[in-house]
Amino acid sequence: MSKRDQFASKIGFILAAAGSAIGLGAIWKFPYMxxxxxGSVFIILFILCTxxxxxxxxxxxxxxxxxGQSDxxxxFKKQAPRTPWFLTGWLGFILSGIILSFYSVVGGxxxxxxxxxxxxxxSSNDENFFAELFGNLTLNAWEVVLAQGAFLLIVILIISSGIQNGVEKASKWMMPLLFVFFIILAIRSMTLDGAMDGIKFMFVPDWSYLTGKTLLLALGQAFFSLSVGVAAMLTYASYLKKDVRLxxxxxxxAWMNIGIxxxxxxxxxxxxxxxxxSPDQGPGLVFIIIPAVFQHIPLGSIFLIIFxxxxxFATITSAIAMLEIVVATAMGSKFEKRKKYAWLCGIGIFIIGIPSALSFGKLADVQILGRSxxxxADFFTNSIGMxxxxxxxxxxxxxxxxxAEQLEELPVKPWVFTIWRILVRYVAPIAIIIVLYQGIKG
Known part of the structure; x- marks a missing residue:
């Protein structure tokens, strides 16, 4: 039996964990939310909630x-034997598989x-070009399914290489490039004529938006953008050495996620x-508005490629975490069979995701509780499961x-530990229950 893999360095773990958190939630969902x-009021509340x-x-x-040092x-079985707590691990397994099944569609x-x-x-001067392009793409059954498969193939190849040679190596070069590319694009965007209005929108608060609804939405965004609740961070931390400070x-x-x-x-x-x-374009912002915006920028085609x-990169790093949870749970202690399980799980998730890929075209008439x-799949995982x-x-x-077990893993100053314990025992559960209620209600 081969030995269980581990992260080779603390920075490798941090970048991998940050990659899990920094996905479409930060780049696609955060701007339109x-x-x-x-703008600024939502951002302030998002930082506080994070x-x-x-x-x-x-x-x-x-x-x-x-x-646990395990899947x-x-x-959960190790730390709470003969209790139902292990079902939390299976919940993470199921949620990760469902999330990756539709997440890979967006990756495609x-x-x-x-x-x-x-x-x-x-490239087009027709203002309707990008809306029509996105609509035609999602209607093209062959393209969306093949693109979904191609995206999952990349993720499978990374996962099958293991933690050090796959997940850690991929994160170590993708995450720094992510920051570099973003800084380049941000500088270009902020040097456009009239860009100051956008900067003011982000950093000068309009307190009329300080409402319970905005707070709730910011809490939900903070909550989901960190990838907590699906055992992604649990699985990554299981590959950690004991000398890394949690x-x-x-x-x-958290700060890298806020920064991105x-x-x-x-x-x-x-x-x-x-x-x-208009900044309130909703989910179509990345696929419809942003390409149109780049049409009006010198060298816009090059910057659009970078974008x-x-x-x-951001989507792949999150998808890696989702597939790793499924693979780690499925293979258990059969570490030498990682490649086999990576392919089996990846192909299984691809098949499960095909209906999501077709739900804008051939399966558009299929509804579950009034939703495509x-x-x-998005509603069930984000609003209920997570x-x-x-x-x-x-x-x-x-x-x-x-x-004593908490202190062993979190050897910090007494007052820091006390604050963490109060937040995790009382404040966070209450906040989560509110988010869960609103998610089911909405």
């Missing part, structure tokens, strides 16, 4: 994972756009305002683990 909810609610749960998940299911769209961008086919690692991941989200805003909003577009490359297959998963993580770390 901020754009439709007042640090007060998201960070304590992230630490909790790290704690459970490193203590999610086995970790990004690949399709990138291929067109590289071929300089994303508190500082979690803080680094703000950089995404600095790429998008100054350009959107400078060129007369879709970094969007692809794609939208239902909050339940995160609530269970917080309760397990806060109540099932003894104080």
């Amino acid at each position: 901020a754009g439709t909810n007042g 640090l007060v609610i998201g960070l304590p749960i992230l630490v909790a998940e790290f704690m459970i994972g490193r203590r 999610a299911v086995t970790s 769209w990004i690949l399709s756009y990138l291929v067109r961008a590289i071929g300089f086919k994303l 508190g500082s690692s979690a803080m680094n991941v 989200s703000i950089l995404a805003g600095l790429v998008i909003f100054p350009a959107v305002f400078a060129l007369g577009f 879709f490359i970094l969007l692809l 297959i794609f939208d239902f 909050p339940i998963g995160a609530l269970l993580m917080a309760l397990f770390a806060g109540y099932q683990l003894k104080r």
